[in-house]
Amino acid sequence: MNNLLAGKRGIIFGALDEKSIAWQVALKAHEQGAIFTLTNAPVALRMGEINKLAEQCNTIVIPADATLIEDLEKLVDQSVSHLGGKIDFILHSIGMSPNVRKGKTYTDLNYDWLMKTLDISAISFHKLLQTLHKKDAINEWGSILALTYIAAQRAFPGYGDMADAKATLESIVRSFGLYYGNAKKVRVNSVSQSPTVTTAGAGIKGFDAFLGFAEKMSPLGNAPSEACANYCITLFSDLTKYVTMQNLYHDGGFSNMGVSEYVMEKFGAEQ
Ligand SMILES: NC(=O)c1ccc[n+]([C@@H]2O[C@H](COP(=O)([O-])OP(=O)(O)OC[C@H]3O[C@@H](n4cnc5c(N)ncnc54)[C@H](O)[C@@H]3O)[C@@H](O)[C@H]2O)c1
Numbered sequence: 001m002n003n004l005l006a007g008k009r010g011i012i013f014g015a016l017d018e019k020s021i022a023w024q025v026a027l028k029a030h031e032q033g034a035i036f037t038l039t040n041a042p043v044a045l046r047m048g049e050i051n052k053l054a055e056q057c058n059t060i061v062i063p064a065d066a067t068l069i070e071d072l073e074k075l076v077d078q079s080v081s082h083l084g085g086k087i088d089f090i091l092h093s094i095g096m097s098p099n100v101r102k103g104k105t106y107t108d109l110n111y112d113w114l115m116k117t118l119d120i121s122a123i124s125f126h127k128l129l130q131t132l133h134k135k136d137a138i139n140e141w142g143s144i145l146a147l148t149y150i151a152a153q154r155a156f157p158g159y160g161d162m163a164d165a166k167a168t169l170e171s172i173v174r175s176f177g178l179y180y181g182n183a184k185k186v187r188v189n190s191v192s193q194s195p196t197v198t199t200a201g202a203g204i205k206g207f208d209a210f211l212g213f214a215e216k217m218s219p220l221g222n223a224p225s226e227a228c229a230n231y232c233i234t235l236f237s238d239l240t241k242y243v244t245m246q247n248l249y250h251d252g253g254f255s256n257m258g259v260s261e262y263v264m265e266k267f268g269a270e271q
Pocket of ligand 1: 013041066147198202
C-alpha cells in the first residue's frame with residue numbers, strides 16, 4: 001500500500017542511529033508520504049548520526065530533552081510552524097535507565113536513578129501529551145504511539161527498573177487516552193515490541209539470551225524493527241481510527257505462549 005500517510009504531519013522522537021526503531025519508523029513514514037520533524041536529546045544529537053536521517057527524509061532535527069517541559073513546548077511550536085499546521089502523529093521511542101546502564105540490580109537500586117528512569121522512560125510521555133493537549137497541537141483523529149516491552153506485565157531478570165517505567169508508561173497510555181479521546185478524538189496507544197538489537201536493547205544484561213529465548217518461544221520468531229515500523233505506520237494511518245488506549249503486542253506471538261516445542265525438546269533432552 002502506498003501513501004498511507006499522505007498529507008499527515010508528525011514528530012518522531014528517539015532516532016539515535018540506524019538500529020533505532022524510530023529510525024526505521026522515520027524511513028517508512030517518509031516513504032508513505034508523511035512530513036515530520038525529528039527530535040532527540042541534545043546529548044544524543046552530538047553523535048551527529050541523525051543528520052543523515054534528516055537528509056534522507058528531507059526534514060529538520062529539533063533538539064529536546066523529553067523530560068523538560070520548556071524543550072517540549074519549543075519542539076511542538078517549532079514543529080507546527082515548520083510543517084505548516086497541527087500535528088497528526090507522534091512516535092515516543094525513548095527509554096533509558098541509569099540503574100540498568102550502570103549495572104545496579106533490582107534489589108539494590110539507586111533511588112535518584114530510579115526517578116531518572118521513570119522521568120525519561122515514562123513521565124516524559126505524560127509531559128509530552130500534556131504539552132500537546134494544552135497547546136491543542138494535535139488534529140482530530142491524530143495518533144500518538146509509545147514503544148514498550150512485555151516486562152511491564154511479566155518478570156524478566158536484568159530488565160530492572162525499566163519494568164516499572166514501562167508499566168507506568170502503559171498506564172499513562174490508558175489514562176491520557178481517555179481524556180484525549182473525549183476532548184479531541186485523539187488516539188493514544190503503545191506497541192509492545194519483541195527484543196530488538198539496538199543501543200537501548202543491548203544495554204540490558206543477558207540481552208542475547210532474551211533475544212534467543214523470545215525467538216524460540218514465538219511462533220513467528222522475533223519481530224524485526226522494520227516490521228515494527230510498518231505496524232506503527234498502520235497505527236498512524238486512518239485505517240485504525242478506532243483503536244485507542246491499547247497496549248498492542250508486536251512480538252511474533254510471544255505474549256500468548258506458554259511453552260514452545262523447541263523449549264520442550266530442549267528440557268526433555270536434559271532429563
Ligand atoms: N530494543 C528492544 O529490545 C526494545 C524492545 C521493546 C521496546 N523497546 C523500546 O523502544 C524504544 C526505542 O528504543 P530502541 O530500542 O530503538 O533504542 P535506542 O537506544 O535507539 O532509542 C532510545 C532513544 O531514547 C533517547 N533518549 C534517551 N533519553 C532521552 C531524553 N531525556 N530525551 C529524549 N530522548 C531521550 C535516546 O537518545 C535514544 O534515541 C524504547 O522505548 C525502548 O524501551 C525496545
